Amino acid sequence: MLNEKYAIHPELKDQSSYQLSEFYMTRLGSNIYNLYAVLNCLFVKKPAEIRSKKYWFKGYKKYAISASVYEPVNVDAKVPVLVYYHGGGFALKATAITHDLAMRYALGAKCKVVVVNYRTSANHLFPIPVEDCYEGAKWVYEHAETLGIDRERIGLAGDSAGGALAACVAQMLRDRKIFTPKFQVLIYPVIDERLNTQSMQDFDDTPFWNSKLNKRMWRLYLRSTDLTEQLYSAPLMHDDLTNLPKAYIEVAEFDSLRDEGELYADKLRKSDVEVALNKIIGAYHEFDIFQDKEIVKDVMKERIKFLISGFSD
Numbered sequence: 141m142l143n144e145k146y147a148i149h150p151e152l153k154d155q156s157s158y159q160l161s162e163f164y165m166t167r168l169g170s171n172i173y174n175l176y177a178v179l180n181c182l183f184v185k186k187p188a189e190i191r192s193k194k195y196w197f198k199g200y201k202k203y204a205i206s207a208s209v210y211e212p213v214n215v216d217a218k219v220p221v222l223v224y225y226h227g228g229g230f231a232l233k234a235t236a237i238t239h240d241l242a243m244r245y246a247l248g249a250k251c252k253v254v255v256v257n258y259r260t261s262a263n264h265l266f267p268i269p270v271e272d273c274y275e276g277a278k279w280v281y282e283h284a285e286t287l288g289i290d291r292e293r294i295g296l297a298g299d300s301a302g303g304a305l306a307a308c309v310a311q312m313l314r315d316r317k318i319f320t321p322k323f324q325v326l327i328y329p330v331i332d333e334r335l336n337t338q339s340m341q342d343f344d345d346t347p348f349w350n351s352k353l354n355k356r357m358w359r360l361y362l363r364s365t366d367l368t369e370q371l372y373s374a375p376l377m378h379d380d381l382t383n384l385p386k387a388y389i390e391v392a393e394f395d396s397l398r399d400e401g402e403l404y405a406d407k408l409r410k411s412d413v414e415v416a417l418n419k420i421i422g423a424y425h426e427f428d429i430f431q432d433k434e435i436v437k438d439v440m441k442e443r444i445k446f447l448i449s450g451f452s453d
Contacts, residue, residue: 146346146394149422151433156347156424165356170231170262177233184239189213189247195287197279199259200271207276209287210243211252218284220251220293220322220451223277225309227300227327227426229357230261230269237429244431245297248444251451252289254280258305261361269361270372273305274312281319293451296324296385300349300397300425301357303329307375307404310384321385323450325443328392328425329401332376333358337399344396349425351396376400381407386414388446390439392423418442 148156163169186192192210199205211219224242226234234255242253256276258269277296284291298306303326310324335355344351362373371377387408391401398419405417420427420439428436 146424147422148347148394148424149435151435152423152427152430155430158347159345159350160348160353162353162356165229165231165353165360167262167360170229170260170360174233174260174262177235180235181239184236187243187247190243197276197283199275200268203259203272205259205272205276206257207279208239208242208255208257209252210239210246210255212247212250215250215252217288218290219288220249220295221280221287221289222246222249222251222253222295222297222325222447223280223306223321224253224255225258225273225296225298225302225305226255227298227302228260229353230266230301230304230361231357232262233257233260240431241299241428244440245444245447248440249447249451251447252287254287265363266361266370266373270305270308270312274309277309277313277321278318291319294319294321295447295450296321297327298325298329299327299428301330303327304331304375307331307387308372311375311378312372314383320383322453323385323387323446325388325446326401326404327390327428327443328395328397329375329389329404330354330357330397331374331400331404333362333374334376337403339399340396342396343394343398346394346396347424348427349396354396375404376407381411381413384408384411384413386416386450388416388418388443388450390418390420390443392420392425392427394422394424397425416446
């Protein structure tokens with residue numbers, strides 16, 4: 141039993157037997173999952189304190205991409221905004237869980253949250269997903285007046301593969317001289333495509349996500365070895381990590397992605413980028429879907445605390 145093999149936090153043990161099927165990191169499997177994701181998002185529960193609106197913008201090569209915008213009903217004009225990129229191994233679309241988290245961040249930090257519905261690697265290989273995400277951040281900046289946000293207070297965030305996308309978008313915005321986000325929030329992020337860390341070797345059967353799935357994820361995203369180690373394929377593929385926005389990086393103890401997240405934090409610090417590293421003991425990948433657990437509530441407080449501080453700096 142996985143919950144006996146690893147010293148998982150008591151609050152998270154009951155759910156620790158679940159593992160995502162490797163089938164979902166194939167083209168067929170991810171497309172089947174994405175049908176479920178689309179249907180699942182029809183049942184997003186929106187609290188009375190939140191209002192939402194869907195926008196469309198031009199993604200990579202002018203393809204129409206949607207964005208879901210959430211905001212508290214009582215916010216003033218020109219509030220800060222968090223541009224959010226969902227996880228899912230680059231291949232899977234957002235589910236209701238992503239939108240629930242977005243609304244929690246909007247309420248907690250009193251900001252707008254823009255969830256970018258980028259094209260996934262189920263049918264669109266690199267660089268399409270990350271370029272869509274870049275265009276999403278650029279669109280938010282260029283349409284601040286329409287969106288009613290303060291263009292000087294834009295933050296980036298993402299979980300898992302979305303963390304990789306957020307980190308790469310921060311690099312792209314710097315390199316292409318568009319704007320500098322206030323911060324980047326990377327939740328148990330994908331960072332390195334080389335799969336050579338100790339946690340990647342150790343955790344091939346951890347709950348929800350593991351190194352076997354990680355290998356399949358990269359194979360699906362990059363498809364061809366010609367695309368490996370390309371700029372913006374993964375955050376650590378960039379040699380220059382200077383002049384990037386400050387970062388909150390969160391890693392889970394029993395996650396194959398743990399060490400690369402810590403490595404990125406270390407490399408950012410050595411590049412004079414301010415970093416807050418939060419290692420969640422006893423947790424595994426995607427542990428935060430269990431919002432009723434005290435450990436998750438405590439972590440959410442830390443994330444929102446960083447958002448509030450980051451927007452006000």
